[in-house]
Structures are given as C-alpha cells and as structure tokens.
C-alpha cells in the first residue's frame with residue numbers, strides 16, 4: 001500500500017495557469033466542435049509532453065561554445081519511447097513526435113466494456129528493446145484506472161522498470177489516481193487536470209465526455 005507522501009510525490013499536475021484553464025474550458029464545452037476540440041486538446045498534449053521531458057534524468061555536459069568558451073549544461077540520460085493505449089491514446093502520439101523526432105511508439109489496445117467499465121486487453125505491439133527505455137504511456141483519460149493499470153502490467157511483463165514509466169494524461173478522477181497509485185506507486189502520473197469524481201457510468205465529472213469519440217468521430 002502506497003503512503004500518502006508517495007502518492008503525492010508521483011502525481012505531477014501541470015501549473016493551473018489562466019492559459020491552461022482557458023484551453024480546458026474549450027475542450028470541456030459540449031458545444032465545441034471536433035476541429036476546435038482536436039486543436040486545443042493538441043495544445044494541452046504538447047504541454048504534457050514537455051512536462052514529461054522535464055521529468056527525465058539528465059547528466060552534466062560541458063559544451064564548447066564559439067571562441068573556445070565553455071558552457072556547463074545538461075544532456076538526457078537514456079532512451080525513450082511512447083506507448084499509446086488505443087484508441088484515444090493515439091491522439092497523443094503526434095505531440096510526442098513533435099518534440100522527439102523519430103521516437104519509437106508501441107501500441108496497446110485496451111477497451112473499456114461499455115456496460116461494466118472493466119478493461120479488456122486485445123493487442124500489444126511494443127519496441128523490442130522497450131525494457132531499456134523510459135516509457136511515456138499515453139492515454140488522455142484516467143477514470144477508474146483499470147485501463148492504465150492493465151497497460152502498466154503489460155509494460156512490466158516486458159521488463160520495463162516501473163520508475164521509468166511516465167503516464168501522460170489530460171484528465172484524471174481521484175478514484176483512478178488512488179487505484180493506480182496504490183498498485184504502482186513508483187509510476188509517475190503527469191496530468192493537466194484532476195476532476196471531482198466519477199459518475200454512475202464511471203465517466204469523469206465534470207469531465208469532457210468520451211475523449212475518443214470527440215477527437216475522432218463526433
């Protein structure tokens with residue numbers, strides 16, 4: 001069982017700036033059409049990816065600048081890859097590619113049962129050397145936590161270290177954060193918003209509806 005300190009330590013909430021709240025106000029609005037939903041979600045996704053990159057370990061690096069001057073900077077340690085939870089998680093792949101050129105991306109197809117809200121694993125295809133990488137797990141919604149927990153199980157079974165997994169997500173319910181962190185306290189959650197609760201259908205309240213439908217279909 002994770003202590004409350006560990007839980008707090010491993011949840012990174014993006015700074016709730018006026019800009020970020022403005023972006024969320026657009027994507028939460030049920031009247032927002034798909035074009036704007038995609039555009040403003042993509043802007044939030046970019047911020048999440050940048051924050052994920054901030055969390056990666058670096059080592060000191062000395063750079064030779066013009067005129068023979070030296071600059072002591074930083075260099076990333078290790079290799080990364082992305083893993084999206086299909087379908088909605090695929091919406092976050094481009095934001096990752098925009099920051100990390102030619103990044104490898106694996107896929108895990110998990111769908112929540114519409115009646116029970118329980119996750120079901122259908123398919124996984126991951127980079128061969130994933131156990132040597134830091135993994136950005138991509139899924140915009142953390143509701144009950146069932147899908148994300150199942151995805152982390154897959155990653156661990158492939159030899160990924162739990163403390164090298166960063167779960168990037170747009171909106172989380174407290175119930176999902178609790179379930180996820182109790183199971184995997186050393187996996188860091190990077191989220192843009194933590195909402196009030198889940199409703200009787202296990203949807204996030206106030207939430208934004210079905211992210212996958214709004215991004216791809218409606």
Ligand code: PRP
Pocket residue numbers: 085086087088089110111112113117119139140141142143144145146147148176202210211212213
């Ligand atoms: C959504 C979402 C997460 C999951 C979150 O996907 O993208 O994967 O639900 O819910 P949970 O935390 O209760 O598991 P869904 O299964 O609806 O499929 P989709 O990606 O096709 O929309």
Ligand code: URA
Pocket residue numbers: 141143202203204205207208209210211212
């Ligand atoms: N999946 C979504 O897309 N939205 C929710 O609120 C819960 C699960």
